[in-house]
Amino acid sequence: MGNPSQTAGGLESIPALLQRNAREFGSKAAYREKEFGIWQCWTWAETEKEVEALALGLINLGVNEGDFIAIIGRNRPHFYWSMVAAQSVGAIPVPLYQDSAAEEMAYVLEHCGARFAIVEDQEQVDKVIDVQERLHQFEHMIYIDPRGLRKYDHRALHEFAKVQEQGRAARDEFIQELKDRREKPKFDDQCVMLYTSGTTGKPKGVVLSNRNIIRSAQNASEFDNLGPGDEVLAYLPMAWVGDFIFSIGQAYWTGFCVNCPESPETMMIDLREIGPTYYFAPPRVFETQLTNVMIRMEDAGTLKRALFHHFMDFARTGAGEKYGMPKRSLAKPDLKRRVKQAWKFSMGVGFALEALLENAIRLFFVKLRHPIDTRDHFKARDPLGLYLYPEPVRSYFKYRMGEVLVYGPLKNTLGLSRVRVGYTAGEAIGPEIFDFYRSLGINLKQLYGQTEASVFITVQPDGEVRADTVGVPAPEVEIKITDEGRIFYRSPGTFVEYYKNPESTADTKDAEGWVDTGDAGFFEEGTGHLRIIDRAKDVGKMADGAMFAPKYVENKLKFYPDILEAVMFGNGRDHCVAFINIDLTAVGNWAERNNIGYSSYQELAGHPRVLATIQEHVEAVNRSVAEDPMLSGCQIHRFVVLHKELDADDGEMTRTRKVRRAFVADKFNDIVEALYDGSETVSTVTEVTYEDGRKGTIKATLEIRDAKVVPVEPQKVAAE
Amino acid sequence: MSVMDQETYVTADGRTIGGVLMEMRNISLRFGGVKAITDISFDIREGEIRAIIGPNGAGKSSMLNVISGFYIPQEGEVWYKGAVRPQMRPFEVARQGIARTFQNIALFEGMSVLDNVMTGRLNHMTMGLLSQAIWKGKAEQEEIENREVAEKIIDFLEIQHIRKTPVSRLPYGLKKRVELARALAAQPSLLLLDEPMAGMNVEEKEDMSRFILDVNDEFGTTIALIEHDMGVVMDLSDRVVVMDYGKKIGDGSPDEVRNNQAVIDAYLGVAHD
Numbered sequence: 001m002g003n004p005s006q007t008a009g010g011l012e013s014i015p016a017l018l019q020r021n022a023r024e025f026g027s028k029a030a031y032r033e034k035e036f037g038i039w040q041c042w043t044w045a046e047t048e049k050e051v052e053a054l055a056l057g058l059i060n061l062g063v064n065e066g067d068f069i070a071i072i073g074r075n076r077p078h079f080y081w082s083m084v085a086a087q088s089v090g091a092i093p094v095p096l097y098q099d100s101a102a103e104e105m106a107y108v109l110e111h112c113g114a115r116f117a118i119v120e121d122q123e124q125v126d127k128v129i130d131v132q133e134r135l136h137q138f139e140h141m142i143y144i145d146p147r148g149l150r151k152y153d154h155r156a157l158h159e160f161a162k163v164q165e166q167g168r169a170a171r172d173e174f175i176q177e178l179k180d181r182r183e184k185p186k187f188d189d190q191c192v193m194l195y196t197s198g199t200t201g202k203p204k205g206v207v208l209s210n211r212n213i214i215r216s217a218q219n220a221s222e223f224d225n226l227g228p229g230d231e232v233l234a235y236l237p238m239a240w241v242g243d244f245i246f247s248i249g250q251a252y253w254t255g256f257c258v259n260c261p262e263s264p265e266t267m268m269i270d271l272r273e274i275g276p277t278y279y280f281a282p283p284r285v286f287e288t289q290l291t292n293v294m295i296r297m298e299d300a301g302t303l304k305r306a307l308f309h310h311f312m313d314f315a316r317t318g319a320g321e322k323y324g325m326p327k328r329s330l331a332k333p334d335l336k337r338r339v340k341q342a343w344k345f346s347m348g349v350g351f352a353l354e355a356l357l358e359n360a361i362r363l364f365f366v367k368l369r370h371p372i373d374t375r376d377h378f379k380a381r382d383p384l385g386l387y388l389y390p391e392p393v394r395s396y397f398k399y400r401m402g403e404v405l406v407y408g409p410l411k412n413t414l415g416l417s418r419v420r421v422g423y424t425a426g427e428a429i430g431p432e433i434f435d436f437y438r439s440l441g442i443n444l445k446q447l448y449g450q451t452e453a454s455v456f457i458t459v460q461p462d463g464e465v466r467a468d469t470v471g472v473p474a475p476e477v478e479i480k481i482t483d484e485g486r487i488f489y490r491s492p493g494t495f496v497e498y499y500k501n502p503e504s505t506a507d508t509k510d511a512e513g514w515v516d517t518g519d520a521g522f523f524e525e526g527t528g529h530l531r532i533i534d535r536a537k538d539v540g541k542m543a544d545g546a547m548f549a550p551k552y553v554e555n556k557l558k559f560y561p562d563i564l565e566a567v568m569f570g571n572g573r574d575h576c577v578a579f580i581n582i583d584l585t586a587v588g589n590w591a592e593r594n595n596i597g598y599s600s601y602q603e604l605a606g607h608p609r610v611l612a613t614i615q616e617h618v619e620a621v622n623r624s625v626a627e628d629p630m631l632s633g634c635q636i637h638r639f640v641v642l643h644k645e646l647d648a649d650d651g652e653m654t655r656t657r658k659v660r661r662a663f664v665a666d667k668f669n670d671i672v673e674a675l676y677d678g679s680e681t682v683s684t685v686t687e688v689t690y691e692d693g694r695k696g697t698i699k700a701t702l703e704i705r706d707a708k709v710v711p712v713e714p715q716k717v718a719a720e
Numbered sequence: 721m722s723v724m725d726q727e728t729y730v731t732a733d734g735r736t737i738g739g740v741l742m743e744m745r746n747i748s749l750r751f752g753g754v755k756a757i758t759d760i761s762f763d764i765r766e767g768e769i770r771a772i773i774g775p776n777g778a779g780k781s782s783m784l785n786v787i788s789g790f791y792i793p794q795e796g797e798v799w800y801k802g803a804v805r806p807q808m809r810p811f812e813v814a815r816q817g818i819a820r821t822f823q824n825i826a827l828f829e830g831m832s833v834l835d836n837v838m839t840g841r842l843n844h845m846t847m848g849l850l851s852q853a854i855w856k857g858k859a860e861q862e863e864i865e866n867r868e869v870a871e872k873i874i875d876f877l878e879i880q881h882i883r884k885t886p887v888s889r890l891p892y893g894l895k896k897r898v899e900l901a902r903a904l905a906a907q908p909s910l911l912l913l914d915e916p917m918a919g920m921n922v923e924e925k926e927d928m929s930r931f932i933l934d935v936n937d938e939f940g941t942t943i944a945l946i947e948h949d950m951g952v953v954m955d956l957s958d959r960v961v962v963m964d965y966g967k968k969i970g971d972g973s974p975d976e977v978r979n980n981q982a983v984i985d986a987y988l989g990v991a992h993d
Binding site for chain 2: 035036037038147148150151262263265266269
């Protein structure tokens with residue numbers, strides 16, 4: 001490692017890796033997709049055949065080298081094949097977010113000048129047809145699901161299976177051409193183009209080369225010791241760089257199996273069935289899962305709830321970190337490992353019985369000594385403790401017990417039992433949420449990355465995981481931090497350019513290859529871990545000069561299951577205010593249990609008891625924020641519970657579900673003003689866009705609440 | 721004159737509608753002294769979506785029950801596939817290839833969605849109770865074949881995520897969809913839908929309309945439906961029968977019906993004397 005001119009053993013493109021995998025792991029599963037209730041499987045050898053047939057079909061349709069092929073749909077093996085087939089014929093795949101509106105698609109299709117699109121179903125076909133007139137170069141569309149498309153004009157519309165069929169039929173004619181084209185791509189040729197989600201402004205097309213993808217995938221796979229036995233579940237948007245790196249880059253490099261869910265709604269069920277060993281999710285997914293667990297525990301019986309809380313409290317004290325982490329280095333356990341697991345499990349069962357016995361004896365003696373107030377004396381100590389053993393043996397035994405009773409079943413329900421390496425990225429995850437998963441014994445780690453870096457900038461090595469840092473520089477990544485705290489990096493994954501946008505390229509990447517992340521951070525002394533403060537442009541100063549770091553406080557708020565999203569304002573002002581989105585699942589469940597009737601999100605969000613609960617949360621967060629002298633200025637003085645969920649269709653979030661802060665501030669300007677001018681209520685009219693692009697408006701009168709803040713001594717701010 | 725008189729006709733979206741599948745000839749139905757249906761005749765052709773509409777109490781549901789063979793009309797004949805249909809018991813009707821959904825959902829609440837859909841396949845299973853219990857050889861084979869059909873329909877109606885969920889835990893809109901799935905699982909030649917969109921919100925209605933159109937398009941199923949929502953009916957159906965007070969007051973394509981004075985009167989309310 002470390003030699004930038006080194007190629008990956010002659011494997012200079014994804015199609016070349018596919019050829020190798022078909023040779024070496026021919027009979028091993030490469031893709032699975034659940035269809036008609038059964039997991040359908042394709043081996044690497046079969047995958048190679050499918051990709052070849054499609055590539056021949058594409059040549060047959062007239063795809064030229066250097067063409068862009070748009071890929072629009074949810075994660076399906078067909079789309080992964082399409083991308084590789086496109087690369088095999090010398091074209092460049094451009095995956096798009098399948099839930100974007102026709103308008104957003106038009107921009108991207110026009111910008112890259114795609115001649116071909118491979119789309120999923122009627123919905124996507126309709127969207128592209130809607131904007132087709134504005135796309136001069138656009139020619140053919142290939143769809144996978146023929147349902148509802150029979151009556152469409154089929155001159156420029158082809159079915160995926162038919163294209164493959166024609167490709168197979170024309171094999172003799174085109175195979176030589178395909179081979180020629182497949183050999184051509186070199187390490188520095190274009191591999192894929194991915195559009196940024198665009199927290200600000202129009203999306204930019206990030207051009208990534210084979211070197212970027214393959215080297216990054218290789219380094220990361222070696223870092224985490226991934227092998228052909230691993231399993232992943234591909235459910236994140238295909239247009240996102242992470243999915244490309246994990247489901248194509250690393251999958252092709254190491255030869256592991258990519259599993260595609262049956263439909264977006266069945267993702268949690270499929271996750272359980274597959275039990276991935278390598279798992280990746282943005283914080284949002286972990287938050288939702290945690291919320292669901294908490295809701296279900298609220299509904300559970302007293303004994304189960306007591307057990308859950310008892311063992312979770314115990315695991316959070318650090319026992320999970322110490323005794324729970326999976327130690328195996330291989331995805332598939334060998335016999336020795338299996339015996340060990342069985343032994344551990346029986347130990348758990350044994351110690352659970354032992355604890356019962358021990359406590360029965362203890363109760364007997366307590367009764368002898370305190371005949372009248374037995375219960376109080378007994379309760380005063382841990383009823384599930386094992387008192388015969390000294391620490392740390394006791395904690396170890398207790399954790400084993402918890403593994404059998406709580407952690408194991410819970411991990412199984414979440415579908416995370418087999419996870420060996422799990423990552424969260426994209427946004428900062430709330431420390432409480434992070435600790436919850438870690439203490440269950442799931443090796444969840446954080447990484448810090450960008451599309452422009454082919455994901456990896458820093459990662460957390462096993463055993464050095466903390467909630468507040470993002471880890472050490474990934475292999476072959478160099479990082480420098482300027483005096484103002486801005487983070488720059490340089491790595492083999494550094495992108496080639498922004499397509500048709502040399503000014504932005506020059507702004508972001510300098511001649512030596514250093515790329516500006518736009519984030520602010522610093523290296524922690526002693527450990528060498530990078531800490532991200534915030535998006536550099538989000539971190540601000542309040543009127544009195546105190547630091548304003550919205551993400552930090554928002555994450556604290558989002559730990560409460562009731563709160564789905566929070567947006568804080570306060571840059572340049574004398575105090576902070578916040579917008580809050582309630583979580584309909586959690587609050588709806590609470591309302592049901594408390595006999596509170598509601599007919600809509602808006603009504604529930606405005607319910608006085610909901611507001612009171614949220615107020616308690618805000619005040620609790622204020623207390624916790626006040627403890628940090630640096631950030632005590634960020635306490636929330638006033639807040640409002642919004643009448644609608646922030647949504648990507650309305651432009652308030654990106655398609656990867658990050659809040660577009662400036663956009664929100666602008667759109668709800670009237671509410672922000674009302675929060676600052678001291679009024680009790682605010683009436684507002686909001687425009688909403690439905691999924692199919694139609695628009696409507698919501699009128700609402702929102703109640704503004706004051707939250708108690710902890711008074712703090714005026715800060716001595718570092719000399720400014 | 722209108723589409724009514726031709727052997728076959730082509731719809732606005734280019735489907736060719738075939739010959740007569742079912743014909744009502746001068747049907748009258750009474751409950752004691754109450755005349756529910758008075759002398760109604762119309763036909764349902766192969767491959768079309770036929771709607772029966774009318775204000776409350778017009779006799780629509782009675783009409784559907786006559787079509788499904790549940791009510792026996794006092795007068796008139798029901799012709800099905802070119803022959804007069806004799807009086808039949810409900811399961812015989814089902815065997816003839818008629819399936820229906822109900823206005824107030826009639827699913828097996830305690831069973832999972834998949835099991836409910838599988839009940840729709842019962843008429844296609846021939847093995848006896850004993851061999852199904854032992855579940856070896858042919859019985860297993862048969863179950864697998866039928867499960868495949870059921871799974872295709874589950875996929876078609878996009879209810880994969882609730883496959884194993886007990887029906888009692890589902891919201892109303894999904895229950896309706898499950899009911900449609902069960903009816904479709906029987907692979908009927910005539911599908912009767914009793915107010916498929918009653919009590920749904922706009923989004924659910926749109927989804928349901930989409931599914932009805934897709935069912936008709938993909939499987940070529942003939943569909944007869946009763947519906948309250950005029951807008952939906954006019955968009956969905958190829959031909960519409962309008963009933964009021966047990967009588968037929970209009971019949972024809974949605975446009976013809978929309979401009980029919982009697983229909984307008986019935987809906988907007990004109991004093992009946």
